[in-house]
Amino acid sequence: MKPLRRRELLKQGVLRSAAAVLAAGSRAVPFAILRSPARAAAAAAIERDQTFVAVDGTEPNSLEPAVGTGPFQAIMNAMFEGLVAWNDKGQVVPALATSWKLSQDGRMWTFTLRPGVKFHDGTLFTADSVKATVDRMFDKSVPATRRGNYLLIKDVTPIDDYTVRFTTDPPNPDFPLLMADVSAKIVSPGAVKMYGQDFGRNPVGTGPFKFEEWIPNDHVSATINPDYWGPKPRVRRFVYRPIPEGSGRVVVLKTGEADIVQNLPPADVPALRQTAGLYVRTTPSQTIAELETADTKPPFSEVHVRQALNMAIDQNAIIKGIMKGFAQPLHSPGIPGIWGSYDFAPFRYDPNRARQMLAEAGYASGMNVTVNLTRGRWAGDAQVVQAVQGYWANVGVHMTIREMAFADLLAFSSSDPDTRPGTATCLLKGSPYIDYHLYRMYDSAATNVPATQQRTGYSNPEVDKLIAAERSTFDPEKRLPILKQAQQIIWQDQPIIYLLQLVNIWGARQGTSGFIVLPTGDFVPHQLQRGP
Structure with missing residues (x-):
């Protein structure tokens, strides 16, 4: 049987047959290029002397999976693997686990692990490695940016070397999907012990490539x-x-210095499509761009202020003028296009009404805010933030743009929101399934966790109750109305400033193959091969 899509997993006996269904997937060899043995050996000897170069816009803040969660996943996916993985069809497939099953009470997930796998340091991958990885994610000295999503894990028990059991509270139908996230990629316990807090600069995983060097702001x-x-x-x-x-x-793609380049500028797409030796892809994205506000103190603690500031931005003009049509407006607190995400009536561009709402909230004479930005995380980011600056000035809001390195940006956005009133951070959020997104962005248990990237401090008790209900509901038909109600309340609260939904824009040299680009924009290398 073939691997299942997320919706199918939810429908089939409350996910209890996942192990049997997906076991066949572990025998497949995806992305293989079939050749005769002699020809393959000769080709391998030549091709493995080559270097494959991937380019994006962001310098890593860390090469540790639980910490380094920005748009530089090409190198992370080259070195690390999780128990399961996403494929390009939105399916969860086996990786370091070959199968998994759910207990009758829905609280325990048991994973059967792939035997004989070695970390790059020569040590064996076992159930103890899985437990050590999760324990490290919960270590408060480790700035795990998505720790909040994993708080449902109450216990990790190695049954034997190649069997591990997770106990969750509440029961959760999406747990295998959660384990496909970059944060859950498995790290070498021996290397963690050796390097400690420097593990992020000395990464050791099980992936097809092993770490060589990191020259800051140049390459990994x-x-x-x-x-x-x-x-x-x-x-x-x-x-x-x-x-x-x-x-x-654009230059390194055209000159051949790079084999694949992500986040290409929208304005350059037409010309690049006419360039010999290249191909350009524009595909739907599961990533949104937003300004995450500090919501615990004025001015952003006031819902009418957040509504007014969203209303003061002309998303359609930004998409047309800056993004050249390669983006979509946001009418949802979820991720448009994924199962369980709902659109609602937009807060339409209306600067006069926005100005009036700000005056009613006590800001008739204006306000000062600061937006933090790491340039290059997505094509057009600086121009979009500058456009927002202009739109807000039109309604009496003076906005200062503060540019910083990505590591500093994450440190700031994960700090206590009480200490940074009047600030917002320009961030991306890519989520392949709805609960992952709603919980980390809007549940107060997640938005107040130290070190988490989305530490806005947003809190609505009714939203918390609804998210708790949907994430423990296994019947998809019963789950959908709960999801809709939660998102409807969130949308009225406007907890953050919604900018746009991105389109993945990437280009590569002709003949380049052996990789996939996921809807989240993540580059995943497999049997990488360079073009001629």
Whole structure:
């Protein structure tokens, strides 16, 4: 049987048959390029002397999965793997786990692990490695940016070397999907013990490439893992290069210095499509761009202020003028297009009404706010934030733009919102399923967790109750109305400033293959092969 989509998993006996259904998936060899043995060996010998270069806009803040969760996942996915993984069809498929099953009471998930897998340091991957990875995520000295999503895990028990059991509270139908997130990729316990807080600069996983070096603001490189358990890449070396300026990313694609470039500037797409030797893809995205506000103190603690500031921004003009049509307006607190996400009546662009609402809230003479930005995280980010600055000035809001490195941006956005009133942070949120997004963005248990990236402090008890109800409801038909009600309340609260839903824009050299780009925008290398 083939791997299941998320909706199908929910429908089939409350996910209890997932192990049997997905076991067949572990025998598949995706993305393989079939050749005769002699020809394949000759090709491998040549191709593994090559270097594959991937380019995006963001310098990593860390190479530890639980900490480094920004748009530089190309290098993370090259070095680390999780128990399960997403494929390009939105399916969860086996990775370091070969199967999994759910207990009758819905609280315990038991994963059967792949035997014989080695970390890059030569140690064996076992159930103890899984427990150590989760324990580290909960270590308060580790700034795990998505820790809030994993608070439902109450226990991790190794049954034997290749069987591990998770106990959750509440029961959760989406648990296998949660384990596909980058934060849950498995790390070497031995390397963590050796490097401690420096593990993020000395990463050790099980992936097809192993860490070589990190030259800050220049590149991170990894070399082929000769002991990799799966089909091996067809290049010897993988390099990730952060280039914040969109024009610079275009240059390295056109000159052949890069094999794939993500987050290409929308204005350059027509010309790049006419460039010989290249291909450009624009695909729907599960990523939204927003300004995450500090909601615990004025001015952003006031719902009418947040509504007014959303109403003061002309999303359609930004999409047309800056994004050149490669984005969609946001009419939902969820991720448009994924199961369980609902659209609502937009807070339409109305600067006069926005000005009036701000005056009614006590800001007739204006207000001062600060927006933090790391340039290059998505194509057009700086221009969009500058446009927002202009729109807000039109309603009496003076906005200061403060640019900073991504590591500093995360440290700021994960600090106590009480200490930073009147500030917002320009961030991206990519979510492949609805509960993951709603919980981390809007449940007060998650928005107030120290070190989490989305620490806005937003809190609505009714939203908390509804999210708790939907995430423990296994019947999808009963779950949908709960999801809709929760999102309807959230949408009226406007907890953050909603900018737009992105479109994935990436380009590659002709003949480049052996990878996928997920709807979240994440680049996942498999049997990488360079073009001619």
